[in-house]
Amino acid sequence: MNTLDTLHSALGSLRANKLRSALTALGIIIGVAAVITMLAVGEGARERVSEQLKSLGSNLMLVLPGTITSSGVRLGSGSRNTLTQNDAAAIQEEVAGVLAAAPALRGSGQLVAGNLNWASQIYGITPEYMIARDWRILRGRGLDENDLRTAAKVALVGQTVADMLYGGSDPTGQTLRVKHVPFTIVGLLASKGQSFGGQDLDDVVLIPISTARGRILGQAQGRLQTVGQISVKMRDGADMQQAEEQVSALLRQRHRIQPGQDSDFFIRNLSEVVEAEQAASRTLSGLLAAVASVSLLVGGIGIMNIMLVSVTERTREIGIRLAVGARQRDILIQFLAEAVILSLFGALAGIALGVGGAHLLGHLADWNIIVQPLSIGLSVFFAAGIGIFFGWYPARKAARMSPMDALRYE
Amino acid sequence: MASPLIRVEDLGRDYRLGDVNVTALTGVSLEIQAGDFVSVMGPSGSGKSTFMNLIGCLDRATTGRYWLNGEDVTRLSPDQLAGLRNRHLGFVFQNFNLLPRATALENVELPMLYAGVPPAERHRRAREQLERVGLGERMAHYPRQLSGGQQQRVAVARALVNRPPMILADEPTGALDTRTSQELMALFQALNDSGITLVLVTHEHDIARYGKRILTFRDGRRVADQPVADRILAGTEPAAAP
Incomplete structure (x- = not known):
């Protein structure tokens, strides 16, 4: 099965359960948005501290x-x-x-x-x-x-x-x-x-x-x-x-x-003071990002959960595909593609929400906000990783089904 | 004579249900030549479906050996078996087993998807087969928009699309009324006449008589193997009159 067919098939399955797909992606959306917002707040705080220190004679x-x-x-x-x-x-x-x-x-x-x-x-x-x-x-x-x-x-x-x-x-x-x-x-x-x-x-x-x-x-x-x-x-x-x-x-x-x-x-x-201050704000950003990452992890578990349900529900479809000649790899990739598309979609929506949320927060609370392109790149990378990581087990479960048992499944 | 399309020797299949070993099939040895039309009969639990799953490479035998087209398939990997099913076998099931969210055309294209056939040729060949089974007008319909007979024709078109030498049908008329069943059997006979080998599992004697040879199973063993003396030929059925 080529890439285009895989993509088409995965999108079709996700569209068939729109609400479920959207809710599953929501976990990732919130996670990615949280990570981006928290990193933006942390980075903004770090730069503000660093500016203040510089004016005090940091060098x-x-x-x-x-x-x-x-x-x-x-x-x-x-x-x-x-x-x-x-x-x-x-x-x-x-x-x-x-x-x-x-x-x-x-x-x-x-x-x-x-x-x-x-x-x-x-x-x-x-x-x-x-x-x-x-x-x-x-x-x-x-x-x-x-x-x-x-x-x-x-x-x-x-x-x-x-x-x-x-x-x-x-x-x-x-x-x-x-x-x-x-x-x-x-x-x-x-x-x-x-x-x-x-x-x-x-x-x-x-x-x-x-x-x-x-x-x-x-x-x-x-x-x-x-x-x-x-x-x-x-x-x-x-x-x-x-x-x-x-x-x-x-x-x-x-x-x-x-x-x-x-x-x-x-x-x-004074550089020791500066370093201490910067280390403190780095710790703060790290802490914020870690808390936000937990929600990303929870989102990933949500994907795994739904993929497991989906694999069970579609046992017969898997059986049909195996019967007409799908290899294990074809089934694995099909389900992995669905998980990755879900999490990438979640990441894109999460980036929009996170960037928007960070600016809104900065505006409302009058905080210094810096959205780094790196944090956006990292979010996409992590989301894809989460899709693969949490999609792997359900996809493998699907791929290893016996065609006969899958066809008989009621 | 050329090597048989199917040759099995001492084929057997055990299942473990908890602590109990259930023997579904045991000691079956037989050959099926290319171009044959074999009906497999027997009551529920006789092992006929197990036999079908084994020769369809959907399941693995616990004992014995199986040669498909001269190739020993007993020890092939799951992916190699998938390749065999894709190229050498077509399946027709009692409950049609179509993908509900795919159109008739997409369902027929499915085996070609896994055979790596390019999209343009996939469309062309799927159309051709749907026209062959008389569904040229309904290619864009979803399974739920088709009658049982029509769905089973889509399944037959899907089974044919990779041009396999053999089609395996497991109770294909089980969910169809008499008239539709007869139409399907007429289609099978026409396919057999064009050189495709057919293995048909049924518990209805009237359906089995469309074939050329009847294998009878009971308690996991093959108990009879006879040519059909009073074969029904499509178009001559007494009940076929409208």
Whole structure:
């Protein structure tokens, strides 16, 4: 029997029992629709989380100076000034995929404006810092190379500082005393909100690193140009693991650290947080898909059930076909074709329902929904697989009937 | 003489019903030559239908051997037997056994479907056979739209369509009235005259007499094998008058 005849015969049998065929396919329709909807919801959630993390600086790594070990007591990160501005420049130039390597000095101090004062974080920075830390200027201007070269007494203030000292009025152009040194505020930073740890990211003052180095943060260390940290921002899609290894290797070489010796710096990055978040949302999608797959499985069992009933009902037809010369394979393929057509039909209707349902859900619940072509392809593939898997046993049962017994069946 | 179309030696068939072994047929040896018209008679349970199923390759013998057209079929696989049924045998049953959801034409095409005949030729040959049995006008009808006699003619057309050398008919007149039965037997005699071997199972002596030879079974054994002395020839039946 050729393919066309098989198809024709299978469609004919399914049409003869329209309601039953439709109800059987319904199991698969619901299963496939559920899988597609759940995967779309899961993927949407994953992308949203991933976007949020990216805005928090997912491809940022922080290089911090090492520790002093004094009589076995390790004083912690930053207790030794091992990082220099040249290290930052070397990272920028020699590590592939670096968007910005920004050295910074960090400290805290009292700010005074008029009759108000406020303690805040003070960062001595270069213009790259704005890129590395995703700082945007809300009003005024940023710092430039000229400010850096002349060690200008100019400052950028965060939203919180502006609120505390200027009561929400425009701070640009105002004078701000940082540790008694008068600065001119040239720009107001756009608000960043809180960090993961609940720290207020807007409670900062940014000044040129050269200015900070002198008096403000008190680290006049001659020509060494030490820095408190280097923020390294990688380009999108860069391999953080690999970048971290390259930065580490470069600094060890620059600092002449022998193999086996501890590094005199630390590298931290957020990619572990990102990975954890993504793993969590992957687990969520997986869970949703697994739950949806159960309904697909139930649909498959429905197909098997109906095919078994159908084989029993059509025992005499099987007998007739065997009597006029059908081989076992002909009967097997005939019944398998019916099961596969049922499940493929269910898959197509399920895809339509699933895609429609996902968009409706996204619209109603205001969720991010992403229907991946892969999930549609997978559904069709699985549906065909279910048709074959659950159709196999009934079809084999049909094919193995004895022609005489089948003909006699009442 | 050429080898017989059918040769069986010590043919037997046992069934297991729970713990009991039932012997349906035992120790049957006989030959049927090509061109013969054999009526198989006997009461219910005599083994005549079992004999028919065995020579029709629908069932397997538990003992003995069977040669169809010189080929030992005793040890063939189910698919090989299907091939034999397809090419060498045509079946006509008491309850017609047509596919209810297929038209007369599609029913007649069925054996050719499994023989791999291309669609155009399938249609042509099915039409030809339906015309041969006098149903040229009813090809698109479904079995439920046809009378018993007409359904049995469709079955005969289906049996003939792969041009088998032999047709096996199991109580073909069992569900037909006398007049229709006579018409069917006339058709069988005409087919036999054209060279097709016929084996007919019946319990009616009047039907058996259309054949050339009568085998009688009782209790699973063949008890008689005689030529028909007073053969009825189609068109000469006393009751055939309208």
